[in-house]
Amino acid sequence: MASTSAVPANHSLHDMMHDLMLKSDETEDDGISRELDLTEVGIIRKLRWHIDRIPILEKFRRSVDMAAMPTNREEYLRTKLHQAYPKLHATVLKNISAEGQKLVSPEKIKEIAEIFLQIAGGFHKKWFWTYDDRFNIRLTKFRNTPPTVSYPETFHLFPKLPSELRHMIWGFAVWTQDRFVDTYRLRRIKSAPCPALFLTCKEAKLHATKMYKRVRNGDLLYGKIMPASRKVRGPLISFENDIVMIGDWELWNSLGKPYPKEIVKLQAMGLPLRPIHKRIEKLSTWGFHRVLLERPHYVHPELLFYKNSRRHLTNFTKYGVRCDWGWTWTDNMEEVWTVDGVHNYIDDSVRKYIARVFPPVPGDDCICSLCERADLANGEPLLYQKPDPSDFEEHERIFETIDAGYYWGGNPMSMAQGLRLSNMQLL
Structure with a gap:
C-alpha cells in the first residue's frame, strides 16, 4: 500500500x-483536446492492456532524448510526437485498426494514436492513466478546480x-x-x-x-x-x-x-x-x-x-x-x-x-x-x-x-x- x-x-x-496539474493549455491541438466518444475511450483502454508490448509506444520512446528534455516537457514531447509520427504510421494502422474496426478513416486513426500517446506520456490535457487500486489502472479525467472568488488584496475599511x-x-x-x-x-x-x-x-x-x-x-x-x-x-x-x-x-x-x-x-x-x-x-x-x-x-x-x-x-x-x-x-x-x-x-x-x-x-x-x-x-x-x-x-x-x-x-x-x-x- x-x-x-x-x-x-x-x-x-x-x-x-x-503545482501538480499538468500544463498543456495553449499548445495542444483542438482536435485532440475535445471530449472522446465511448468508442474512442474503449479503444484507448484496450490499447493500454498492450502497452508493454505495443510497438507504437516503444518506437515513440526511442525518438525521445531524455537527457536533452527541456523544462517545458509537455511541449517537447508534443513536438517529438509530430516529428516521429510518419515513422509510426504503419505500426499505428496495424494496431489501432485491429482494436477498432469501425475506425476506417486514416485521419481518425491518426487522431486516436496521438491521443493514446499523449495519455501514455502523461501530457494529455484531459485524460491520464492512474492506479485506482493495487491492481486496476484506470483511464481518468482531470478534474476542474473548485470555484474561487477573487478578492482585493487590501480592504482598508475592514476594521470599521x-x-x-x-x-x-x-x-x-x-x-x-x-x-x-x-x-x-x-x-x-x-x-x-x-x-x-x-x-x-x-x-x-x-x-x-x-x-x-x-x-x-x-x-x-x-x-x-x-x-x-x-x-x-x-x-x-x-x-x-x-x-x-x-x-x-x-x-x-x-x-x-x-x-x-x-x-x-x-x-x-x-x-x-x-x-x-x-x-x-x-x-x-x-x-x-x-x-x-x-x-x-x-x-x-x-x-x-x-x-x-x-x-x-x-x-x-x-x-x-x-x-x-x-x-x-x-x-x-x-x-x-x-x-x-x-x-x-x-x-x-x-x-x-x-x-x-x-x-x-x-x-x-x-x-x-x-x-x-x-x-x-x-x-x-x-x-x-x-x-x-x-x-x-x-x-x-x-x-x-x-x-x-x-x-x-x-x-x-x-x-x-x-x-x-x-x-x-x-x-
Whole structure:
C-alpha cells in the first residue's frame, strides 16, 4: 500500500493544484483536446492492456532524448510526437485498426494514436492513466478546480466593520485556508502546519483559536483533545475545516481481530466493548468533515461520502444486523479529495495530481461506481437511471436499493478494489 505523502506546510490546496496539474493549455491541438466518444475511450483502454508490448509506444520512446528534455516537457514531447509520427504510421494502422474496426478513416486513426500517446506520456490535457487500486489502472479525467472568488488584496475599511461581521469573515477564512493535516491512519497526527490565520493579526488568531483543538502529543486515540488555547505540547486540528489525510486507513486497521466483527459479536452477546473500541468511538464523535486519500487505496472515495454505498460492508447477514460502527467518523463528511499518480510511460515516472472528487466540482463527472457503470453500459439495460452528479439523495436511494455487485454484471472483479471488499472478509 502506498502511504500518503506529506504536503508542503507552506502550500495551500490551490497552490498544490497549481503545482501538480499538468500544463498543456495553449499548445495542444483542438482536435485532440475535445471530449472522446465511448468508442474512442474503449479503444484507448484496450490499447493500454498492450502497452508493454505495443510497438507504437516503444518506437515513440526511442525518438525521445531524455537527457536533452527541456523544462517545458509537455511541449517537447508534443513536438517529438509530430516529428516521429510518419515513422509510426504503419505500426499505428496495424494496431489501432485491429482494436477498432469501425475506425476506417486514416485521419481518425491518426487522431486516436496521438491521443493514446499523449495519455501514455502523461501530457494529455484531459485524460491520464492512474492506479485506482493495487491492481486496476484506470483511464481518468482531470478534474476542474473548485470555484474561487477573487478578492482585493487590501480592504482598508475592514476594521470599521461590525465585530459580528468580522467574526463571520474570520470563520469563513478558516475553511478557505485549505489546511492539510497529515495523519497515520487517523490515529496520530504526523504533520500540521501553523494555521495561516494565526499569523495574520491578533484578532484573526483570537477568533481562529476558538475553532481549533490541540491534540496532546498528536495522538488522536490516546492523547487528550483540548481547546487550542491550552499551553501544552501538541499539534492543532480543526475537525470541521481542515483537510485530513487518512493515510492507509482501512476500518481502523485492526490486525487479527477485525473490529466491526468484534463489535457485532459483543453487542449480540450483551458484553462491554474493549478499551480500544471506546477510544475509536470517542474520536469518531468529533468527526471529520474534509478528507484526502492517496490512491491506490483499499477504500474507494465514494465509501467515505455516500453512507449507503458501503451497505455491502456494513450488513452482517450472519447476525441479521447492520453495523456502521467503523464508519461513524464520516457521518458529517462534506468533501473528499484524492491524490492520484499521473503515469508517464515514456520515462516511467509518476507525477502527483490532487483533486476534489466528492462532491463533484460543477462541470465534472461523478466518479462513483453507479455513474461509472452507467457510462460503461453502452446501451445495456440497468435497474436504475444514472443520477445527476449533484443529486446526492438519488445516489443514496440507488445505493440503498441495488446490490453493489449486481450493477457490475455479477463480476465484482471489474469494480474498484475498495468496492470488492465485503463483510465476509471481516468475519
